[in-house]
Amino acid sequence: MGRFISLEGGEGVGKSTQIAALAEALRARGVDVLVTREPGGSEGAEAIRRLLLEGDAGRWGPRAEALLFAAARSDHLEKTILPALADGKWVLSDRFIDSSRAYQAGASGLADADILTLHRIGSAGRLPDRTLLLTLPEAVAAERAAARDRGGADRIGGRDAIYHARVAQAFAHHADEDPHRFRVVDASGIADHVTIRLLDALADLLP
Numbered sequence: 001m002g003r004f005i006s007l008e009g010g011e012g013v014g015k016s017t018q019i020a021a022l023a024e025a026l027r028a029r030g031v032d033v034l035v036t037r038e039p040g041g042s043e044g045a046e047a048i049r050r051l052l053l054e055g056d057a058g059r060w061g062p063r064a065e066a067l068l069f070a071a072a073r074s075d076h077l078e079k080t081i082l083p084a085l086a087d088g089k090w091v092l093s094d095r096f097i098d099s100s101r102a103y104q105a106g107a108s109g110l111a112d113a114d115i116l117t118l119h120r121i122g123s124a125g126r127l128p129d130r131t132l133l134l135t136l137p138e139a140v141a142a143e144r145a146a147a148r149d150r151g152g153a154d155r156i157g158g159r160d161a162i163y164h165a166r167v168a169q170a171f172a173h174h175a176d177e178d179p180h181r182f183r184v185v186d187a188s189g190i191a192d193h194v195t196i197r198l199l200d201a202l203a204d205l206l207p
């Protein structure tokens, strides 16, 4: 049976690194895996990704930004995620709706209910079967992201530390509110150890 898993967390916590490792570990267990990402993951959504992440800080206001993320997600779900699940694949998505709740609501100040309304309109309110929230002390995450980006962060990643602290708080709040879907995973230490923690957090879903 297909499963829909999202990886969430702030900048630099290791989602992209871990999604590749997790996919490899699942494939070694005979699971058919599709790795995808947001914003993006379909041709249309990748075009919207460029609109969202390139250009001036003020290119979009919070509302236009939320609408663009919701539009990208709608296309991603319809063109990539749902067909893969129908084929029995496990879909691992680097970010999904909880990023809009954390960034556009928690940190940019829109109402969480409005983000969920956009999600209901664009994506029929579809939620992942499991959301793995990677957490790191803010200073460690910022250091990792800065070493990777070398000053070239994108429009949203480049926002200030207060913004990213609000993102982390919102993620933690949503994870607390929905312990059935979320698992909070410590992303500190050696990457292989983090992958083991992620596999543990999926143990009940594994075939």
Ligand SMILES: Nc1ncnc2c1ncn2[C@@H]1O[C@H](COP(=O)(O)OP(=O)(O)OP(=O)(O)O)[C@@H](O)[C@H]1O
Pocket: 009, 010, 011, 012, 013, 014, 015, 016, 017, 018, 144, 145, 147, 148, 157, 187, 188, 189, 190, 191, 192, 194
């Ligand atoms: N366990 C780890 N220990 C040390 N460095 C790590 C670890 N995991 C990832 N990194 C490094 O930290 C940086 C950020 O990792 P990665 O790009 O996977 O994070 P991310 O959560 O996808 O970030 P973003 O959301 O900003 O794209 C990369 O340079 C990566 O090589």
Ligand SMILES: Cc1cn([C@H]2C[C@H](O)[C@@H](COP(=O)(O)O)O2)c(=O)[nH]c1=O
Pocket: 011, 037, 038, 039, 053, 069, 095, 096, 097, 098, 099, 100, 101, 103, 104, 156, 157
């Ligand atoms: C899905 C989604 C993403 N964002 C932000 C979070 C990051 O700053 C970028 C994506 O970059 P990454 O290197 O691929 O993680 O977009 C957001 O603000 N809202 C969302 O819904």
